[in-house]
Structures are given as structure tokens and as C-alpha cells.
Amino acid sequence: MAAQNPTKAKFVKTQGTALSVSKTTTLDPKAADLTWADLSVTIKQPQFQGGQSDEIETTVLASVAKEFTTGLADNGTFSMSGNWKADDEAQTVLRTARDDAEPRAFKSVFKDGTSSTFLGLVTQFTWDAAPNGTVNGTFNVRITGAVSFDLPGVP
Template identity: 90%
Template sequence: MAAQTPTKAKFVKTQGTALKVSKLTTLDPKDADLTWADLSVTIKQPQFQGGQSDEIEVSTLASEAKEFTTGLADNGTFTMSGNWKADDEAQTVLRTARDDGEPRAFSTAFKDGTSSDFLGLVTQFTWDAAPNGTVNGTFNVRITGAVSFNMPVKA
């Protein structure tokens, strides 16, 4: 039997990803004093969708064609869907954030040790149900400010 060749593909497995939201409003997603609610126990499919920066035209009389620069970064949206559970602590935090309009910190830690942190405003939540299934919930978050992508510390 031939020896198995290791894969050349680079990837991160999803199982074991930790996703959490700060219990209280904050302006610093890396504040060491934050307390967190665990989203990993109900969320099945988080989706980060980076936004697009504005295009600013900078053409002048000397330009030979239109010239552009980019405006401020728009870090987009974060959508989470999974099991709806109205009495879940993290989902209660998300609904409260929707009602008060205040930012919460979101943190994702991947199995390979990388992580991501950002502030977000919960803009919408929905639930839906169908026969022979479970109640599903979706939460939409508008990212405000910078997003950090953190590499693991190597010893």
C-alpha cells in the first residue's frame, strides 16, 4: 500500500471555531475587562462580508484619463444564522443590542489559533420555521470601525 501524501491545500476546519459577543456595549473590542456571551452554541453559519471603499475621482486638467483614489475602508457586515433560542444568553445580548443601538464587540477564534475582533451594531434579527425542522434565527451586524485579524503567537 502506498504511503499517504499530505495535502498541499491550506485550510482551517470550522469545527472548534469559537464565536462570542460582548455582554455590554464597548468602544474597544480588545478590552481585557469585557465579559462575553457564547454564540458558538447556537450559530451554525457566521458570514463576514467585507465592504467596498468609495472611489474618489482626483482627475485634473493634466490627467490623460480619469484618476482615482480610495476613500475610507468600509468593513462591511457580519451575518450569523443558526438555531433560534430566545432564552439563550448570547441571543438575548444581540436582541438587546438591536434595541439600544449601541456597539458590541465580536470575537472569533479559529481552530488554527488565528482570530478576528471588531465592533458591530446589530441592525436586524429574524426567525423562521418549517414543518419537521427546528426554528432558525439570523442576526445581521453592521461592522463599525476597523477589523483586526490576529495571527497566533509562536513560541
């Protein structure tokens, strides 16, 4: 009898995801000499929001309807929310990046070993608080350049 798989769904569990930011500015998110600050100890909800490419009209006199191609990819934004901790190393890096307007590398490594890297510019940070809770923080990042999605064991 064949082994039964309890589910057909494909997924990656959230717990165990590692999220980090380069401690220094860089133009190469995969540079071997980068050192990283751990965002996983304060961030609860990272969100990648892919952008949209421009539509370029290419319609000519011989066209029977409007024709288009796409422009350069806009890789969008990345936001992170979680616990605000002003003396946390990674949050200090993010605030410094906001002040110096220089790109930092961001890296996500998921529980299944897949990863994603990109360069980003920190554009905003906020914190908020309410009674009987913890102080929450949010950091917004504008992605600049390409985003890589890498499978484990594939260079």
C-alpha cells in the same frame, strides 16, 4: 526519502471555531475587562461580508485618463444564522443590542488560533420555522470601525 504532504491546500477547519459577543457595550473590541457570551452553541453559519471603499476621483487637467484613489474602508456586515433560542444568553445580548443601538464587540477564534475582532451594531434579527425542522434565527450586524485579524502568538 522526503516526507510526503498529502495535500498542498491551505485551510482552516470550521469545527472548533469559537464565536462570541461582548455582554456589554464597548468602544474597544480588545478591552481586557470584556465578558463574553458564547454564540458557538446556537450559530451554525457566520458570514463576514467585507464592504467596499468609496472611489474618489482625482483626475486633473494633465491626466491622460481618469484617476482615482480610495476613501475610508467600509468593513461591511456580519450575519449569523443558526438555531433560534430566545432564552440563550448570547441571543439575548444580540436582541438587547438591537434595541439599545449600542455597539458590541464580536470575536471569532478559529481552530488554528487565528482570531478576528470588531465592533458591530445589531441591525436586524429574524426567525423562521417549517414543519419537521427546528426554529432558525438570523442576526445581522453592521460593522463599525476597523476589523483586526490576528495570528496566534503575535501581540
